[in-house]
Amino acid sequence: MNEVVLVTGASKGIGRAVALAFAQRGARLVLAARSQDRLAQVADEVEALGAEVLQVPADVTDPEAVAALVDAAASRFGRIDVLVNNAGIGKVGAVAEETFADNVRQTTEASLFGMIDVTRRVLPMLQKQGSGTIVNMSSVMGRKAFARFGSYTIVMHAVSAFSDSLRQEVAGSGVKVTVIHPALTATDLLKEADEAEMPPPFRYMRPLSADEVGQAVVKAVSSGRQRVVLPRRANLLLLGEALSPRIGDAIATALSTRRIARLMGMTGKTYHELLAR
Numbered sequence: 001m002n003e004v005v006l007v008t009g010a011s012k013g014i015g016r017a018v019a020l021a022f023a024q025r026g027a028r029l030v031l032a033a034r035s036q037d038r039l040a041q042v043a044d045e046v047e048a049l050g051a052e053v054l055q056v057p058a059d060v061t062d063p064e065a066v067a068a069l070v071d072a073a074a075s076r077f078g079r080i081d082v083l084v085n086n087a088g089i090g091k092v093g094a095v096a097e098e099t100f101a102d103n104v105r106q107t108t109e110a111s112l113f114g115m116i117d118v119t120r121r122v123l124p125m126l127q128k129q130g131s132g133t134i135v136n137m138s139s140v141m142g143r144k145a146f147a148r149f150g151s152y153t154i155v156m157h158a159v160s161a162f163s164d165s166l167r168q169e170v171a172g173s174g175v176k177v178t179v180i181h182p183a184l185t186a187t188d189l190l191k192e193a194d195e196a197e198m199p200p201p202f203r204y205m206r207p208l209s210a211d212e213v214g215q216a217v218v219k220a221v222s223s224g225r226q227r228v229v230l231p232r233r234a235n236l237l238l239l240g241e242a243l244s245p246r247i248g249d250a251i252a253t254a255l256s257t258r259r260i261a262r263l264m265g266m267t268g269k270t271y272h273e274l275l276a277r
């Protein structure tokens with residue numbers, strides 16, 4: 001694999017893991033995020049695996065920065081084979097809370113409009129090449145909402161819908177679209193949230209590791225998968241939700257009890273226990 005892979009939100013968490021997973025496969029990397037220092041650290045890790053890397057500090061909510069990012073990638077490598085739209089934020093809070101609408105706005109800016117802008121800049125290049133894959137990072141909450149997570153789930157549903165629309169629009173052009181739906185993952189995303197504030201199904205849940213998600217992204221691209229739900233058993237929840245919101249909510253409630261979570265093999269160190277280490 002000598003493909004050129006552009007990863008947004010590559011300075012930590014899932015984006016870093018995606019970058020390392022592609023580097024292990026011999027890809028050339030373009031890494032973007034706002035924090036220059038952390039980005040430089042990830043670039044060093046990627047280089048240590050023998051991969052060529054270009055790091056471009058960029059805020060995906062800034063159209064000029066996004067244009068400069070894509071131009072820099074094009075002038076260094078002349079092509080982009082895989083775009084991983086991963087940059088994003090997440091906030092916890094009930095609909096009734098004062099900050100709710102603001103949380104929706106901020107999350108929409110970073111996690112949706114950023115994605116749309118980067119995609120629209122990269123897409124003409126992929127269409128000209130007649131090949132390439134756009135990977136959009138959604139969440140299990142991009143198909144099933146949880147209490148106290150309204151602002152995040154609204155935006156993740158939008159990311160899913162954006163991905164599904166785009167996939168149909170580019171069908172037959174050689175460009176593929178993949179949407180990834182990870183469950184709770186042990187990254188900094190929700191580190192500001194109190195344990196007691198977490199949505200009920202997360203109380204006893206053992207989160208995925210960022211590395212598991214990173215490996216799954218590489219596999220999804222190489223196998224041309226359109227949609228990946230992680231872990232696979234989360235499909236049961238999505239199937240229940242598709243049949244009826246009552247069934248979906250009943251499964252979410254059941255997962256909020258330790259016994260059922262244990263029966264489903266979902267218990268272990270929780271998000272906050274892992275973050276505290």
Ligand SMILES: NC(=O)c1ccc[n+]([C@@H]2O[C@H](COP(=O)([O-])OP(=O)(O)OC[C@H]3O[C@@H](n4cnc5c(N)ncnc54)[C@H](OP(=O)(O)O)[C@@H]3O)[C@@H](O)[C@H]2O)c1
Pocket residue numbers: 008009010011012013014015032033034035036038058059060061086087088089090110111114137138139140181182183184185186187188189190
């Ligand atoms: N953790 C989970 O439970 C989970 C589950 C499902 C899906 N996801 C999704 O996975 C993606 C990555 O999240 P994560 O869990 O890895 O969280 P994270 O550790 O907080 O990483 C978020 C990344 O996005 C970057 N970022 C945020 N805002 C940005 C902006 N405006 N411009 C450019 N980069 C920006 C951050 O870098 P800088 O701060 O340096 O800019 C960082 O690299 C998100 O889209 C999230 O919705 C996460």
